[in-house]
Amino acid sequence: MRAIQELDTLLRETETGKIKLSLxxxxxxxxxxxxxxxxxxxxxxxxxxxxxxxxxxLNKSVTVNLQxxxxxxxxxxxxxxxxxxxxxxxxxxxxxxxxQTMNKATMKNVLxxxxxxxxxxxxxxxxxxQEKSIESVSxxxxxxQQLTLEQKLQLYQQFRGDQLEILTFKPTGQLQQIFKSSxxxxxxxxxxxxxxxxxxxxxxxxxxxxxxxxxxPHQIKLICDQLITIGYDYLNENFHKDDLINSVRAIGQFLxxxxxxxxxxxxxxxxxxKLNTKCEIIQSTKNSKDTSFAILENQTxxxxxxxxxxxxxFYLHMENVSLDIITFADFMSQLWQHFKHCLRELKDKEFLYxxxxxxxxxxxxxASDLHLNIIYQSGSVPSSxxxxxxxxxxxxxxQNLTEIKMEEIYKTMLLSQLDEVQKSKKGAIDAGQxxxxxxxxxxAIYVKKDEKNEINQFFIVFDQPKKRFxxxxxxxxxIKVSETLASLKQEKIEKACLVLQETLNLNLQTDEIIDMxxxxxxxxxxxxxxxxxxxxxxxxxxxxxRNSEQVQTYRRTVSESDTPFATKTLIQEQQLxxxxxxxxxxxxxxxxxxLNNWCFDITIQKDQIKHYTWALFHLxxxxxxxxxxxxxxxxxxxxxxxxxxxRRNPFHNFEHGxxxxxxxxxxxxxxxxxxxxxxxxxxxAILSALCHDIDHTGRTNGFEVARMSxxxxxxxxxxxxxxxxxxxxxxxxxxxKYNILSNLSQEQFQKVRRFMVSNILATDMKKHFDLxxxxxxxxxxxxxxIVNMETKRVLSGLIVxxxxxxxPTKRFEITKKWSIRIQNxxxxxxxxxxxxxxxxxxxxxxxxxxxxxxxxxxxxxxxLYVLTSSILNNGLSVALKCLEENExxxxxxxx
Numbered sequence: 088m089r090a091i092q093e094l095d096t097l098l099r100e101t102e103t104g105k106i107k108l109s110l111x112x113x114x115x116x117x118x119x120x121x122x123x124x125x126x127x128x129x130x131x132x133x134x135x136x137x138x139x140x141x142x143x144x145l146n147k148s149v150t151v152n153l154q155x156x157x158x159x160x161x162x163x164x165x166x167x168x169x170x171x172x173x174x175x176x177x178x179x180x181x182x183x184x185x186x187q188t189m190n191k192a193t194m195k196n197v198l199x200x201x202x203x204x205x206x207x208x209x210x211x212x213x214x215x216x217q218e219k220s221i222e223s224v225s226x227x228x229x230x231x232q233q234l235t236l237e238q239k240l241q242l243y244q245q246f247r248g249d250q251l252e253i254l255t256f257k258p259t260g261q262l263q264q265i266f267k268s269s270x271x272x273x274x275x276x277x278x279x280x281x282x283x284x285x286x287x288x289x290x291x292x293x294x295x296x297x298x299x300x301x302x303x304p305h306q307i308k309l310i311c312d313q314l315i316t317i318g319y320d321y322l323n324e325n326f327h328k329d330d331l332i333n334s335v336r337a338i339g340q341f342l343x344x345x346x347x348x349x350x351x352x353x354x355x356x357x358x359x360x361k362l363n364t365k366c367e368i369i370q371s372t373k374n375s376k377d378t379s380f381a382i383l384e385n386q387t388x389x390x391x392x393x394x395x396x397x398x399x400x401f402y403l404h405m406e407n408v409s410l411d412i413i414t415f416a417d418f419m420s421q422l423w424q425h426f427k428h429c430l431r432e433l434k435d436k437e438f439l440y441x442x443x444x445x446x447x448x449x450x451x452x453x454a455s456d457l458h459l460n461i462i463y464q465s466g467s468v469p470s471s472x473x474x475x476x477x478x479x480x481x482x483x484x485x486q487n488l489t490e491i492k493m494e495e496i497y498k499t500m501l502l503s504q505l506d507e508v509q510k511s512k513k514g515a516i517d518a519g520q521x522x523x524x525x526x527x528x529x530x531a532i533y534v535k536k537d538e539k540n541e542i543n544q545f546f547i548v549f550d551q552p553k554k555r556f557x558x559x560x561x562x563x564x565x566i567k568v569s570e571t572l573a574s575l576k577q578e579k580i581e582k583a584c585l586v587l588q589e590t591l592n593l594n595l596q597t598d599e600i601i602d603m604x605x606x607x608x609x610x611x612x613x614x615x616x617x618x619x620x621x622x623x624x625x626x627x628x629x630x631x632x633r634n635s636e637q638v639q640t641y642r643r644t645v646s647e648s649d650t651p652f653a654t655k656t657l658i659q660e661q662q663l664x665x666x667x668x669x670x671x672x673x674x675x676x677x678x679x680x681x682l683n684n685w686c687f688d689i690t691i692q693k694d695q696i697k698h699y700t701w702a703l704f705h706l707x708x709x710x711x712x713x714x715x716x717x718x719x720x721x722x723x724x725x726x727x728x729x730x731x732x733x734r735r736n737p738f739h740n741f742e743h744g745x746x747x748x749x750x751x752x753x754x755x756x757x758x759x760x761x762x763x764x765x766x767x768x769x770x771x772a773i774l775s776a777l778c779h780d781i782d783h784t785g786r787t788n789g790f791e792v793a794r795m796s797x798x799x800x801x802x803x804x805x806x807x808x809x810x811x812x813x814x815x816x817x818x819x820x821x822x823x824k825y826n827i828l829s830n831l832s833q834e835q836f837q838k839v840r841r842f843m844v845s846n847i848l849a850t851d852m853k854k855h856f857d858l859x860x861x862x863x864x865x866x867x868x869x870x871x872x873i874v875n876m877e878t879k880r881v882l883s884g885l886i887v888x889x890x891x892x893x894x895p896t897k898r899f900e901i902t903k904k905w906s907i908r909i910q911n912x913x914x915x916x917x918x919x920x921x922x923x924x925x926x927x928x929x930x931x932x933x934x935x936x937x938x939x940x941x942x943x944x945x946x947x948x949x950x951l952y953v954l955t956s957s958i959l960n961n962g963l964s965v966a967l968k969c970l971e972e973n974e975x976x977x978x979x980x981x982x
Contacts, residue, residue, distance in 0.1 A: 088713070093392070104196065105710035114896045116583065119776075121440065122254035124239070140496045149612070153411065155361060155362070155409065156277065156409075156410050156411060158177075158361065159357060159358065159361045159362070159410075159831060160415070160418050160422075162357050163353065163354055163419075163422065165420060165428050166350070166353040166354075166357065166388075166586075167350060167353075167422060167425075168352075170342075170346055170349060170350055171426075171429050171591055171736045171973055173204045173342060173909075174339060174342070174343070174433055175201065176203075176204050176483075177204065177335060177336075177338070177339045177342075178462060178463065178956075179481075179482065179483060179484065179485060179744075180197065180200050180201070180335055180482060181332055181335055181336070182329055182461065182462075182463075182464055182480050182486070183196075183197070183480050183481065183482040183484070184197060184328055184332055184335070184485075185328065185332070185464050185466065185467045185477075185480075185517075186464075186467070186468070186477040186479075186480040187480070188303070188476050189327075189328060189331070190326065190425070191324065192812070193326075194317075194320070194321040194326060195226055195321065195483055197317070197331065197482075198211075198226045198317060198321060198484055199226050199313060200483075200910035201317065201335070202226060202291065202314075204338075204342075205310060205314060205338065205342075206289070206291045206293070206299070206389070207293055207301065208273075208291040208292050208293060209226075210225070210226045210227040210228060210230070210291065210292075211225070211289055211290065211291035211314075212224070212226075212227070212230055212231075212290045212291070213225070213287060213288065213289055213290075213315060213318045213319070214232070214239055214242060214243050214287065214288040214290070215286075215287040215288075215315070216243060216247075216285040216286070217276075220234065220236075221239040221240055221243055222319070222322065223239055223320060224318040224322045225320065229265070229267075230265055230266065234265055236262070238262065238265075238883070242288065242290070242747070243286070243453075246273050246275050246286070246288055247275070247285075247286045248275055248277070248286055249277050249286070250275070250277060251274070251275060251276055251277060251304045251305075251307060251308050251311075251924065252274075252275045253272060253273070253274050253275075253299075253301070254272070254273045254274075254275065255270065255271070255272060255273075256270075256271045256272070256290070257269060257270055257271075258271060258453060259460045266290075266292065267292075267401070268292040270292070271290055271291065271292055271295075271922070272290070272291055272292070272293050272454055273288055273289070273290050274288070274289040274307070274311055275287075276286055276288070276289065276308055276311045276312065276315065277922075278306075278312075278315070284368040287311075287315050289311060289314065290314070299349075300345040300348045300349050301352060302348060302352065304924065305924040305925055306341060306344070306345050307921065308924060309337075309794055309795050309923075310338060310341045310342075312541055313337050313338050313341075314332045316334055317331065317334050320976075326795055327488075328467065331611055332795040333801070334797075335798070336797075336801075337795055337796075337800045338799050338808065339437075339800075340425055340437070340795055340799075340800045341795055343430060343434060343437070344795070346426075346430055347426075347430070350423075350426060351368050351401060353370070354366075354403070354970075355367070355368050355403075355420070356928075358403070358405065362405070362408075362409060364405055364406050364408070365405070365406050366403060366404065366405045366574065367404040368401055368402075368403065368404075369390070369401060369402040369403075369404055369405075370401050371398075371399040371400055371401055371402065385940065387406070387621075388406050388408075389404075389405055389408050390402045390403070390404050391403040391405070391411060391412060391415065391416045391419065391749040392416065392420075393416070393419045393420050393423050394420040394423070394424070395420065395424045397425070400423060400982065401588050403419070413930045426798055434803075436805065438803050440463055440465075441801060441802065443465055443546075444465050444466075449550075450465070450548055450549060450550045450551075450714065451464070451465060451466055451468065451469070451548070451549040452464070452465040452546055452547070452548050452549075453465075453475075453546070453547045453549075454535075454544055454545065454546050454547075455488055455544070455545045455547070456503075456543070456544060456545075457543065457544075457545075457547075457737060458487070458540065459487050459488040459489060459502075460485035460486070460487055460488075460668065461477070461480075461485055461486045461487070461488060461491075462485060462544075464477070469551075471524070472523070472528070472549075473491050473523065474493060474494045474497055474521055474523050474528075475491070475492070475497075475549075476491070476492035476493070477489065477491055478492070488501070488502065488505070489502065491514075494521075497519075497521050500518065500519050501518060501519075501530065501547070504518040504519065504530075504532055505518075505532060505545055505798055507549075508532050508534060508545070509542060509561035512534075512542060514533065514534060515531060515532065515533045515534070516532050517529070517530075517531055518530040518531060518532045518547070521549075521658075525549065528549050528550065529548075529549075529550045529551075530547065530548070530549055530550075531547075531548045531550065532545060532546070532547055532548075533545070533546040534546070534550065551828070554600060559947070561862075562753075589712070594642075625843060671896065672696070673831060674702065674705070674706075678699070678702050678706075679706065680701065681699075682699065682702060682706065682749065682752060682753075682756075683753070683756065685750075685753055685896075685897070685965045685966060685969070686897045686898045686901060686965075686969065687747060687749060688898075688901050689742050689745050689749070689898070690742055690901075690904065693742055696728070696741060696742065696745055697721070697725075697728070699745065699749075700724055700745055700748065700777065701717075701720065701721075703726070703748055703749065703752045703773065704773070705721070706752075706756065707752065707755060707756065707769075707770075707773070708797070709770055712766070713771075713827075713828070713830065713831060715827045715830070719824065719825065719826065719827050719829070721826050722824050722825050724824050725818070725821070726819050727744070727777070727778060727781055727816075727819060728741045728742070730781045730782045730815060730819070731743075731744055731780070731781060731783070733782070734782075734783070734784065734785050736783055736909040736912055737785075737908040737909070737912045737915075738785075738905065738908040738909040738911070738912045739780045739783035739785055739912065740783075743776070743780060743894075743905075744776075744777055744778070744779065744780055746893060746894065747776040747777070747780075747887075747890045747891050747893060748776040748777040748780060748890075750776070750777040750889075750893040751772055751773040751886065751887065751890045752773055753768050754811045754886065754890075754959065754962065754963075755772070755773060758961060759959040759960070759962035759963075760772070760886065760959070761961075763879065763958075764879060764882070764883060764886075767835055767838055767839060768838070768842055768879060768883060770839065770841045771838070771843050771846065771883070771884055772846060772886055772887055774839070774843060775843045775846035775847050775883075775887050776887050776890050776891070777903045778812065778813075778815075778816035778843070778847070779809075779812055779846070779850050779887060779891060780808075780812055781812050781815045781816055781819075781851075782811060782812065782815045783808060783812070783913060784796075784798070784808065785912050786916050786919070787808075787916065787928065787931075788806065788807045788808055788809075788853065788926070789849065789928060790916055790919075790920065790928065791807045791808065792804045792807060793925045793926065794923060794925060798810075798811050802822075806848050806851040806854075807847045808851075808852070809847050809850055809851045812847050813843065813848065815839065815849040816843065816847070819842075823932070841880070842880060842883055845880045845883065845884055846883055846884050846886075846887040847887070848884070849881075849883075849884025849885065849887060849888050850884075850887060850888050850891045855947065855951075856887060858881070858884060858885055859885075859950060859951055859954060860880065861884055862881060862882065862954065862958070863954055865878070866954065866957060866958055871958060881926050882958070883926070884953060885954075885958075886955070888951075889951055889952065889955045890950060892907070892947070892948055893966070894909075895940070895943065895944055895948045895970060895973060896948065896952060896963075896966035896967070896969050896970045896973075897969060898969060899969075899972060899973050899976045902969075902973050903976075906936065906940055909934075910933050910936060910939075912930035913932075913933065914931075914933065916931060917931055917932055935981070936980075937978070937981040938979040939976045940977050941974065941977045941978065941981065944970065944974050944977070946957075948970060949970060949974075952966055952967055953967070
């Protein structure tokens, strides 16, 4: 009864003032609290009966139609569920792609599913101008067959333009018969092709709710770009699973990012349709905690605040309201909060899956729910794994672990272990081992628990360890093979010598050839490989003499000498003077002087860049210390140079990578890092510097995030390019022919990897001020001598970051050259931002280069180099002097 009295008092005070009912959110919270207590006391019916004071008062202001309100709430809730369900559809789609053989039929199924998710239509047609003709793709076979070239041109001419727009099209005559619809939607998507802007058209019939954010045209374009890419991959039969999955994931990220706007548009549309009244969404100021805004403004208009975690998210501004405002506001707030919670869970899930894929690239990870439905898979099942087949995956449902094709003994083992881990509630167990073709795959099961510490997911990890890290588990067959290889070692060496004797017509004894091969560090390669003849083909000697003209020249030389020793010498001379690879690996008189010069300019000797890169590592004795083969290092240089220069960036190219590595070499060679980093950590630093911008896109992280590129999707908008560079470096070294780290111990390898990843991530300019300020504090407090692993990693990151910004500290003519290069790259980005309709990155727009460079020197470079030089006992005085001179030169140009 006390609750009823409190409610009556509140209403009586409102009436006494003879003012309209004006409830703040605080009042609303009081009413909800009272309502809850009344429900518990079973008084709700009497309070909300026709005779109650509340009902009578509300009826004076508005006429409430509870049936319409209930229908409206139900529709809005179903729209929310429809938006959320799309993400499950995308998960199923990715699983389908991973486990199916890619062909036109599979791609068409994928296109139809994406069309259904994005456009709300089972089929769509693409039209694009291409080389004075029109290309088309349609997921509807009838449309694909019946649409003539003349009709395609007619449609293209009718809707072409240079602005993105969604249009309604009412086809007539034959077009109506072909499309089987009297009303179509056309999305015009402008795209740049051969320096000209052409439109791609997406034509479809809206069959259900479409998931495109109408108020965000640039986001629509980014989604449509992915759809168009997949469509023309289908047309050109480019069936690449990785590219397709990246596009699907990019679409998923677009949908997650735009889901709040999309849901708000749904709410507005449904209110206007159901209540036949105008509704406007008014966004609240970010993080606003204003709770004084009244729900009711007057008798015909109202503002309904939608809350989440006690913060106003947005307002619904409506006219001629026929709703119970209190209950509707409460319903919308609860629904919105639930929706935001679902989005958070989706983002957390995507982040978890990305972490799994980045941290376990060589393992297959399968996630299932408690019903054993497979809801995630990190990659395709390797083709050699004949014990496992997930090909039963359907496009519209999850596959169950009990239904997978797997050898019965292993399937039973896996299911029993899943049952055991669920009963025991352990965090992880070793589920056993699968043996096939004298190889083995370990299975481990991990669990994911919710906030109540209850298991809600299983993660099954299939791991086939690399030989270098295998534990000593040898089957009988493996031991037998090992013994056989050992017994054949001498036979292999003799066979290798025989190949050389026959191929080159050498008059040498076996021991002499072995001595010659040892000088070229080839014996280890020969002893490790099973296919000796193939290995010899890949060595310097035979690769050089494969050319018949060279062999003839060599043979003429041999005839001039009678002794085996002279012949061996001539082999080496020929190889050094004629084989370009070997020319790389010989120091020249001026190499040491050039590389010891802080202002060494590689841009005027770019044809020698591989030689100078080799010299950096050779002069630091890293080839001997870490047993790096010269051939492997050469192949590694070829691979990273190709990756650096594939996009033809003016600035972020292999010359930049070398320049950064050279700055790090300067510090190591002058022993500036010895006080803080050991030799392995210094090796990791120079290798990080060399690899820190591999496969750079020529754009900033902000650009990649704004356009939701594949890289931004993969790395969840965090240090996008830096994560990519680090991953790309190790992806290259995963291949044996490029793996310059193959002879490191496991401990050394893990240390180098940790430091390299940390160093490359530290080159993200977003982290610049935090990195500098943290080490500045440590240095001022005298804490730099406290050498722990974390301090080492931070300092190592600062070193590589300092080297990355070395260009402004060279002689002015070199500095100016690099400044123009980076500005050209910025100009390219700004141009692309304009084309894509993205916000222009203003600080990249160059209006005065000297002014821009002076600002960069004073605010970024000078504080960084002063700090780094101080930490390294004033070892960068040359750089600081050049920096001072450059500041004067830029000032002259400015004036």
